[in-house]
Amino acid sequence: MKFFVRCIGLLGPLVAICVSCSAVPEQQGLLEAEIPDAKISSRNLRIMVSEYVPSYAHKIESTADNILANSQDRTIRQNALLWKINAISAGFGAATRPDPLGSYFDLWVLTRQMKHLFEAADDPQFGPWQQDAIVACQQLDARLIEINQKLASQNAFVESFVEETARQHPLSNLYFDRPPLATENIESIRPPKHDMLHVVASMQDDVKEMQRLSALYAEYLPKQARWQAELLALSMHTMPAVESTLADLAVAADAMHHMAASAAEMQESLDHQLAAMPLLLDSQRQLATGDLEEMQALTLAQLRAEREAVMLAVHQEQEAVRAWVEATAASSADRADVITEKRVVQSAGEAERLLDRAAVYGAALFAATGVLGFLFFLWYRVVRRPRRQPREVEPHRTEEINFAFDHERRGNRRRAA
Helix, strand or coil: HHHHHHHHHHHHHHHHHHHHCCCCCCCCCCHHHCCCCCCCHHHHHHHHHHHHHHHHHHHHHHHHHHHHCCCCCCCHHHHHHHHHHHHHHHHHHHHCCCCCCHHHHHHHHHHHHHHHHHHHCCCCCCCCCCCHHHHHHHHHHHHHHHHHHCCCCCCHHHHHHHHHHHHCCCCCCCCCCCCHHHHHHHHCCCCHHHHHHHHHHHHHHHHHHHHHHHHHHHHHHHHHHHHHHHHHHCCCCHHHHHHHHHHHHHHHHHHHHHHHHHHHHHHHHHHHHHHHHHHHHHHHHHHHHHHHHHHHHHHHHHHHHHHHHHHHHHHHHHHHHHHHHHHHHHHHHHHHHHHHHHHHHHHHHHHHHHHHHHHHHHHHHHHHHHHHHHHHHHHHHHHHHHCCCCCCCCCHHHHHHHHHHHHHHHHHHHHCC
16 A cells, blocks of 8 residues: 555656647747837748758859859959958857857848948959859848838837947958957847757757758858868968079079070071071072083993993894804704704604504404404394294204304314314
8 A cells, every 4th residue: 555655646746747848938038128019930940041051052152153264363262262261250259159049140240340341441352253242141131121120010220239239340351350249249138048858859850950050061061171271272472482492483584585585596506597598508509500410421432431331232243143043053954954964754654653653553453353253243143043933843943053053163163272
C-alpha cells in the first residue's frame, strides 16, 4: 500500500511536466517586446532573414563579377574584389546575431550604408560601372522594405531609424569597418524575459538556423580564398620587395633602351653599307662577267680543236675498220664457198645412202606385208570358214582338212625359217 502511494506521488510531477511540455509557448524575442502588434513572429522573421542572406551574397557577387569581366583597370578590379570579400562577410556576420530582429536591423543598416557609400562617392569606386553597384544596393534595400511591411501596419519609424543610423555611421571605404551599433542602443533595448519553457522552445530553431547560415557561409569560403588571392596578385606591385624588384627592372629597362639606341646606330651604318653594296657588287659582277666570257671563249676554242681532232681520228678508225671488214668479208666468202661445196658433196653421198637404205627398208616392209597378208588369208580360210559349215561333218573329211592344215602350217614354218 505504501509503495502504491509512492508511485502515485512520483507520477504527479511527471504528468505535470508532460502537460507543460505539450503546451510550450512560441519563441519570444525583441520583435514581440518592441513591436507587440507585429504580424509575424520572431521565428518567421529569422526564416526570412536566412532566405535573404544568400540572395544578398549572390547579388553582390554577380554585380562584382560583371565589373571584373568588363574592366581592365587595376584599381576598379581591386575595388570589385574588396566589395565581394568584405560585403558578403559583413552580411553573414549581421545575419548571425542572436535575435532575429537585431539581425534584420543590422542587415538593413548595412545595405543602406553600402548604398550611401556608392552614391556619395566623389571618385567612383567602379568607374563607369558605379551605377550597377548602386542599382544592386537599391534592389537589396527594396527586399528589406518588403520584409518591413510584414512586421506591422505602422512601421515607418523602423525605416526612419535605419536611415538615421546609416547616416550617422557611414562607411568610409570598401573594407566595411563598421562601428558597433549595439553599444549606443544597449540602454534603449529592453530584452524580454524568458522563462525555461521559452528558452527550450527557441533553442532548437536557433541551432537549426545557425547551422543553415554556417553551411551557406562555408560555401563561400573557397571563393573568399580565391578572391583574396586575386586581390593579392593585383596589389603585389605595392609591396616593398616587389617594388625594389620593379626598380631593378626599371634599371634593366634603361639599359635595354641604351642598347636599343646602339642597335639603331648600328642599323644606320648597316643601311649605309647595304646602300653601297649594290655598286660594289655591280662592279664585281662586271669584272667576273668579263673573265667568264674570256674563259668561255678559250674553252670553246679548245673544245672546237679537240672535237676536230676527235672527228679526224674517228674517221680514220672508220676507214681502217671498213677496209678490215671488206678484207674479212672477201676471205670469209671464199671460205664459205669451199665449205658449201664440201657440204654439197657430203649431202649428195648421204642422200644416196639414205635412198639405198630406204629401198632396202621398203622391200623388207613389202615382203613382210605380203607374208602377213598371206598368213591372214590362210587364217581366214582355215579358221573362219569351217564354222560356217554344218556341225555334222564326215569323219574322213575332217581328217583331210586337218592334214591339209598341218601340211600348210609346216610349209609356212619352213619358209619362215
